Amino acid sequence: MFKAKFKEAVICFKAGRVTLPYPFQPSEVPPKFRGRIEFDARKCIGCGGCARVCPPRCIVIEDIGELARITFHLDRCIQCARCYEVCPEKAIWPTDKFETATTDKSDLKSEMLIWMSSCQRCGRCFETDNAIDKFRTVRWRGRGPGEESKHGIYPAGPPIELAKPEPLVREEAA
Amino acid sequence: MIQELCRKMFKKSLWLFHTNCGACNGCDIEVIDVLTPYYDVERFGMKLVGSPRHADALVVSGAVSRQVAPALRRLYEATPDPKVVIAVGTCAVGGNIWFDTYNVLGGADTVVPVDVYIPGCPPRPEAIIYGAALALGIVPKKIEPQKQQHLPPGFDLESYLEKERVRVTA
Numbered sequence: 001m002f003k004a005k006f007k008e009a010v011i012c013f014k015a016g017r018v019t020l021p022y023p024f025q026p027s028e029v030p031p032k033f034r035g036r037i038e039f040d041a042r043k044c045i046g047c048g049g050c051a052r053v054c055p056p057r058c059i060v061i062e063d064i065g066e067l068a069r070i071t072f073h074l075d076r077c078i079q080c081a082r083c084y085e086v087c088p089e090k091a092i093w094p095t096d097k098f099e100t101a102t103t104d105k106s107d108l109k110s111e112m113l114i115w116m117s118s119c120q121r122c123g124r125c126f127e128t129d130n131a132i133d134k135f136r137t138v139r140w141r142g143r144g145p146g147e148e149s150k151h152g153i154y155p156a157g158p159p160i161e162l163a164k165p166e167p168l169v170r171e172e173a174a
Numbered sequence: 175m176i177q178e179l180c181r182k183m184f185k186k187s188l189w190l191f192h193t194n195c196g197a198c199n200g201c202d203i204e205v206i207d208v209l210t211p212y213y214d215v216e217r218f219g220m221k222l223v224g225s226p227r228h229a230d231a232l233v234v235s236g237a238v239s240r241q242v243a244p245a246l247r248r249l250y251e252a253t254p255d256p257k258v259v260i261a262v263g264t265c266a267v268g269g270n271i272w273f274d275t276y277n278v279l280g281g282a283d284t285v286v287p288v289d290v291y292i293p294g295c296p297p298r299p300e301a302i303i304y305g306a307a308l309a310l311g312i313v314p315k316k317i318e319p320q321k322q323q324h325l326p327p328g329f330d331l332e333s334y335l336e337k338e339r340v341r342v343t344a
Contacts, residue, residue: 019214023307027300041322056264056271065338072320075268075281078295101292101305102315105283108267108293113323113331 034079034094037072041112043091044070050083050092059083068116074100075108187219188306190260191229191253195246195282197236200296201263205233213299220306231258231309234282237265237272243285250286258309261288262302264295 020027029035046068051059058073081094102108194202208215209222223229226249238246250259261282264270269280282288292305307313325331 018211019217020212022213022300023218023303027298029298036317038320039322041324044324056269056273064335065341067325067334067338073268075291075293076264076270076273077293078264078270080295097317098294098298098301099304100294100317101290101297101301101308102317103290103308104315105267105288105291107315107317107319108291110320111322112320113325115325115329 029096029098033096033098034081036095036097036100037074037077037079037083037092038095039072039092039110039112041091041114043089044112044114045089045091046070046114046116047088049086049088053082053086055080055082063116066116068114070112070114072110072112073108074110075105187221188258188310189223189228189230190220190233191223191226191231191249192233192235193246193249195234195236195242195266196239196278197263197265201235201265204296204299204302205235205262207299208302213303215303215306226252227254229253229257231260231306232286233260233262234266234286234288235262237269237275238279238282238285240277240279243279246282246285258290259286259288260290260292260305260309262292262305263297264293267291267293270295 046061048061051057051061051070056073056076056078058075058077060071060073062069062071079094083092084090084094100108192202192205207213209220215221226232230253232250232253234246236242250257259282261267265272266282266288269275269278272278273280279285290305290309292301294301297305304313308315323331
């Protein structure tokens, strides 16, 4: 019996101290940790893809005339980062912030207000002005900025470098 | 006010009573993880107790289902004053993906007054320790609501919203 107790004591001493120094030192998060969601209103084009894939429907888009109000109910966000995967502009991303405890529930509700431009042909909103700038400068349709195409003349924008399209997440996984 | 009260009343140790109100067991495992040697919160005097009558804090996890709501109410009434209610996990905070389901009330604050919300699905053990410290008033809260807008320069938001309100309601 004493032998067994002795063995147990050896095992316990061999393990050493395992307690993490968290409350006294900041904790490192593992790579690819998904924490509180953050977003950038300058990048958002208002396509609504994030609201479409969000499982708890914590992203809600309301149209107020030519404005779009995007509300993030982070009190029911499950941090799945599907909004990040689907966002074409990467305007929303998970951060490594995990110390999100709060005494006030209204801290968990974020809001974004963006201006949507309306189509000259049908009068409905489609994208924000920053996406239109991209449409003018990136040679997506027509021959290029300042040149004549079958759709008319595009005003010349500042010369920019064309960004390489990022590979899809699905291709990375494969 | 509650934090001031906590600072006075809970100087020594916080005894927790953990209740599962329809959680998937993920948050429960994280709460138990806090008590393991890795995150040893018993060195701060926190421990799980078996009865709400011995407890200072009620740890609620899970979106409160309709069947468990009266039991949660009874637990809250059985806990002696002063007490703290800690909602652990996104389910207990806002209902998670069941926020508008017919058989779920969607959050612990629909039944009992919640003092500290710890979102996360599940929250990290560190986040639970931080939330407990926040309940005791030891640390300040670190988050605030984000409000961003991207509008054309010189855009009068107030008058535009008023115009749209008139247009929609007319």
